[in-house]
Amino acid sequence: MSILLNKQTRVLVQGITGKIGRAQTKWMLEYGTRIVAGVTPGKGGERVEGVPVFDSVLEAVRETGAEASVFFVPARGVKDTVFETLEAGIRLVVVVTEHVPVHDTMEMKAEAKKVGATLLGPTTPGILTVGEAKMGIIPGNLFPKTSGPAGVISRSGTLSYEVGGILAKAGIAPSTVVGMGADPVVLTDLPDLLRFFAADPQTKLVTIVGEVGGVQEELAAEYIALEFRKPVVAYVAGRNTPEGKRMGHAGAIVQRGMGSVESKVASLEKAGVAIARTPAEIGTIARRLLR
Amino acid sequence: MRLHEHEAARLFQQAGIPVPPFAVARTGDEAVAALERVQLPIVIKAQVLVGSRGKHGGIVVAETPEEVREKARALLGSSVRGLSVESVMVARKVSIGRELYVGATIDPAAGAITVILGVVGGIDVETIAHERPEALFRLTVVPPDELRGYQARALAHEAGFRGDLMVKIADVLVSLFRVFRKTDALIAEVNPLVVTADEALWAVDAVLDVDDSALFRHPELPGDSLARMEHPLERAAKQIGVSYVDLDGDIAIISSGAGLGMATMDVVGQRLRPANFLETGGGITEELMYKVTQLVLEKPGVRGLLINLYGGINPIHEGAKGVVRVLREKQVKIPVVAKALGNRQEETWATLSEGGVTVVTDITTEAAVEALCAALESRR
Numbered sequence: 001m002s003i004l005l006n007k008q009t010r011v012l013v014q015g016i017t018g019k020i021g022r023a024q025t026k027w028m029l030e031y032g033t034r035i036v037a038g039v040t041p042g043k044g045g046e047r048v049e050g051v052p053v054f055d056s057v058l059e060a061v062r063e064t065g066a067e068a069s070v071f072f073v074p075a076r077g078v079k080d081t082v083f084e085t086l087e088a089g090i091r092l093v094v095v096v097t098e099h100v101p102v103h104d105t106m107e108m109k110a111e112a113k114k115v116g117a118t119l120l121g122p123t124t125p126g127i128l129t130v131g132e133a134k135m136g137i138i139p140g141n142l143f144p145k146t147s148g149p150a151g152v153i154s155r156s157g158t159l160s161y162e163v164g165g166i167l168a169k170a171g172i173a174p175s176t177v178v179g180m181g182a183d184p185v186v187l188t189d190l191p192d193l194l195r196f197f198a199a200d201p202q203t204k205l206v207t208i209v210g211e212v213g214g215v216q217e218e219l220a221a222e223y224i225a226l227e228f229r230k231p232v233v234a235y236v237a238g239r240n241t242p243e244g245k246r247m248g249h250a251g252a253i254v255q256r257g258m259g260s261v262e263s264k265v266a267s268l269e270k271a272g273v274a275i276a277r278t279p280a281e282i283g284t285i286a287r288r289l290l291r
Numbered sequence: 292m293r294l295h296e297h298e299a300a301r302l303f304q305q306a307g308i309p310v311p312p313f314a315v316a317r318t319g320d321e322a323v324a325a326l327e328r329v330q331l332p333i334v335i336k337a338q339v340l341v342g343s344r345g346k347h348g349g350i351v352v353a354e355t356p357e358e359v360r361e362k363a364r365a366l367l368g369s370s371v372r373g374l375s376v377e378s379v380m381v382a383r384k385v386s387i388g389r390e391l392y393v394g395a396t397i398d399p400a401a402g403a404i405t406v407i408l409g410v411v412g413g414i415d416v417e418t419i420a421h422e423r424p425e426a427l428f429r430l431t432v433v434p435p436d437e438l439r440g441y442q443a444r445a446l447a448h449e450a451g452f453r454g455d456l457m458v459k460i461a462d463v464l465v466s467l468f469r470v471f472r473k474t475d476a477l478i479a480e481v482n483p484l485v486v487t488a489d490e491a492l493w494a495v496d497a498v499l500d501v502d503d504s505a506l507f508r509h510p511e512l513p514g515d516s517l518a519r520m521e522h523p524l525e526r527a528a529k530q531i532g533v534s535y536v537d538l539d540g541d542i543a544i545i546s547s548g549a550g551l552g553m554a555t556m557d558v559v560g561q562r563l564r565p566a567n568f569l570e571t572g573g574g575i576t577e578e579l580m581y582k583v584t585q586l587v588l589e590k591p592g593v594r595g596l597l598i599n600l601y602g603g604i605n606p607i608h609e610g611a612k613g614v615v616r617v618l619r620e621k622q623v624k625i626p627v628v629a630k631a632l633g634n635r636q637e638e639t640w641a642t643l644s645e646g647g648v649t650v651v652t653d654i655t656t657e658a659a660v661e662a663l664c665a666a667l668e669s670r671r
Contacts, residue, residue: 020604027634076507096604098572101505102397103475106434109402125603137573137604139633142654156550158601161633165654182549184477185402211550215400237553240560241536241568248534248549248570278561279554280655 002129002147002176003196003203004092004118010065011135012057012090013038014081015072016048024072024137025049031140033133036064057081057088068092070126070135078122079104086115094135095121095187105185112187119187123249124179125157138164138177148173150286151197153190154209155182155216156249159237162279163209170283172290175203180216182249190216191223198228205231205289207282208273212238213252213259221267231289235276236264292501292516295338297380299497302474306466308481310494313382322363323356325381331355332384334495335363339374340519342415347372352384385493390483392416392427393463394498395471397478403433404471406443406464408450412483438468456490463492474512475505524567524586531582533571540564542663543587545580547571547600547607551656555599558656562664566593575605580613588623595626595663598648599656602633611639615646626666630659 005011011028015021016038026049029035035051037060044055054060057069069090073081078100085093093112100122112119120127126136130147134140142161150167152174154160164174178193180186190208197203206228210217217236224232238247239261246253253259265275274289276282294302297315304310314325315338322335337349344350349371353359359381367376392409394416408428409419419426428450432438443461452460463484471479480498487493501512520526528535534549538556542563546552552570559565569587571579587596598614600607611631618627630651631639640650649666651659 024604075504099504101475101508102477102502103434103472103505106397106402106404110433110435139601139603141636142601142633154550156548156553157603158546158548159550159554161601161603162551162554162654162656165632169654184397184399187402189402209550211553219400235554237550237557240538240556240565241553242538245536246534247536247553247568248572252549252553278558278657280657 002132003151003200004176004178005068005127005129005133005135007032007034007132009133010034010036010067011133012036012060012066012069013051013072014057014069014085016040016051016053017043017046018072021072022048025051027140028134031134033135037066057085057090061088061090066090068135070094071096073097075099075101079108082108082119083111086111086117091117093117093119094124094126095119095181096124096126096136097121098123100183102183102185105183105187109185109187120179121181121187123183124181125160127176127178129176130174136179138179143177144168144173146173147175147202149202149204149290150174151200151203151206152177152209153193153206154179155211156209156237159209159279163207163235163282166279166283167207167286170287172286175200182252184214186216190220194220194223194228198230203230205233205286207286208232208234210234210236210264211252212236212241212247212261215259217264218267221271221273224273225271232273233276233282233285233289234268234273235279235282236261292503292506292519293340294499294501294513295340296336296497297338298513299499300494302470302499303467303481303494303497306470308463308466308494309492310497311383311385313380315378316363316381317378318367319360319364322379322381323360326356326359329381329383333359334382334384335359335366336380336382337366337371337376338378338380339371339376341372341374344371385485385495386487387485388488389486391460391486392419392482393467393484394478394480394482395468395476398431401431403431406430406432406438406446406468408446408460408464410450416480416482432468434472437472438465440465456486459492463494470499474499474509475502476500477502524589527586528569531579531586532574533569533579533583535586536568537590538565538567540566541592541594542566543590543593543596545569545571545583545587545596545598547575547605551599551601555597555656558660559597562660563595566590571605573604575607575610577609577613580610581616584614584617585621588617588621593625595667596628597659597663598627598629598631599659600629600631602631602635602639606635607631607633608635608638608642611642614648615642618646618648626663626670628659628663628666630656
């Protein structure tokens with residue numbers, strides 16, 4: 001079991017003919033992902049790594065039954081492409097693209113809610129179900145070959161790789177690793193991702209990898225206190241970041257005293273979450289929680 | 292990108308928000324010449340991108356042409372909160388009856404826009420929120436929905452306004468919301484919105500912060516976002532297309548991701564002090580790593596470099612070549628430790644080791660910091 005994605009999921013790659021689209025399609029196929037189609041408007045009829053390319057999402061869905069889509073689409077085209085994808089009936093979308101205008105994100109989020117779709121990102125490394133499939137850019141070789149009991153949700157991409165590796169080193173394989181995205185507004189909120197893990201019998205523990213800025217960790221804390229029954233370990237990055245400085249991600253900023261590590265840690269602790277002070281501590285804490 | 296007050300004021304004015312007559316001046320004489328359009332008494336305001344200008348001497352009142360020349364000159368030669376004043380805004384002084392707050396901003400929790408009307412103003416909205424939360428009235432608008440006139444009137448009504456004043460405040464809210472949407476803003480704010488004794492409204496300050504990611508579709512906005520960055524290394528980083536934050540320690544950090552970078556700072560901070568934070572994002576090439584390695588080492592006093600990379604979207608084997616090229620060309624003598632994992636990691640390690648970099652293959656950043664501490668120690 002896993003959440004959102006498994007080896008049966010029929011995956012579509014949008015922007016498949018670009019340099020990154022091509023390279024990542026190869027890595028995703030090698031990992032075992034069932035990629036059935038690609039879309040790049042104007043490149044219909046081509047093949048990338050043996051995958052047929054279509055001009056539109058609707059065509060790709062009709063011809064191949066694609067049911068989930070991963071984006072390697074330039075930022076300025078993301079909103080339009082999301083609306084196209086949702087209209088074609090796809091209900092899982094992974095927006096890897098960085099620098100998407102936040103006004104576009106708000107509109108996409110409203111549309112996703114309206115049609116009941118799960119959209120990850122923007123600025124997400126994607127999702128990887130260990131030993132089965134991946135959508136996005138998470139390197140598969142950093143994770144164990146077979147899956148285990150730990151769900152991982154991360155705001156940051158590369159940090160989720162490190163945490164996956166730390167868990168593996170502690171002898172705990174992840175089940176599914178989800179990047180939720182690092183922008184000020186994310187398409188799916190942290191509590192909604194926790195709900196998926198709550199319903200997954202394989203996941204016995206969830207690791208939250210947070211960072212300064214925004215309110216996602218606080219929202220998660222409220223939800224956990226209310227109804228999440230599985231043990232949770234969290235690490236929030238950015239203890240030493242100066243206020244008012246954007247730490248890379250548009251969303252990673254402590255502004256006007258809001259979004260600090262202290263406030264996030266305090267609300268998570270109050271909700272009964274075990275706090276790791278460094279990424280490496282996640283391993284030891286997770287082992288203790290699973291005992 | 293934060294706009295200067297006069298730039299924001301112009302946009303607000305064009306949208307129908309009542310802004311007192313104003314002009315921009317770069318010399319004392321220009322300030323005096325502005326009196327043809329702006330009647331005395333006036334307010335002279337330093338155009339610097341920082342808050343609390345009033346408290347720091349950045350806003351002065353002048354009542355005669357002589358005073359205008361003198362005070363504008365003095366302000367133009369000075370600096371406000373460390374920023375030198377290149378231009379001033381000369382604006383008609385309005386008689387203040389009551390001060391309100393109006394603003395629109397992104398609410399990350401709702402993933403939507405919050406419109407705020409405050410029955411007090413003139414002080415930081417955070418301070419109002421903290422000390423008098425009951426003075427702020429909010430409304431959430433989910434784009435692509437607009438703020439409708441009746442919604443704005445309901446908000447003004449809820450805040451206790453009636454009659455003409457209620458309608459006028461609602462009009463300001465609707466106009467402000469339009470500017471917010473039209474410019475892809477993150478914050479649009481009028482603080483204070485002044486109500487005069489005869490119930491006229493005046494926006495006597497204008498704040499507009501625009502989403503950098505959306506600047507590509509706003510040719511009408513100023514195109515000098517780069518020049519607005521104060522720190523030279525931060526500006527240089529932006530030019531390369533990466534993100535840099537200057538810190539006060541002496542250990543340079545390069546990471547391929549913001550979360551990883553912050554975690555690296557956390558771990559480094561337990562034993563050493565970070566000098567900077569440089570995050571490459573997903574665009575690593577040999578050339579990019581060549582440039583950023585040079586950039587972080589440019590900071591005076593740096594005595595160690597920690598590189599923390601993952602090869603997901605990034606070709607780290609290419610990046611490694613850029614790093615070692617800098618070390619060779621610049622004859623870098625300080626210890627350089629790299630942890631680089633992911634796609635094509637073995638190739639990456641070989642390139643780095645041959646170039647004199649200490650390679651850490653353990654997954655934890657702690658191991659990399661440990662190696663750096665050991666290297667620093669052995670050079671004592």
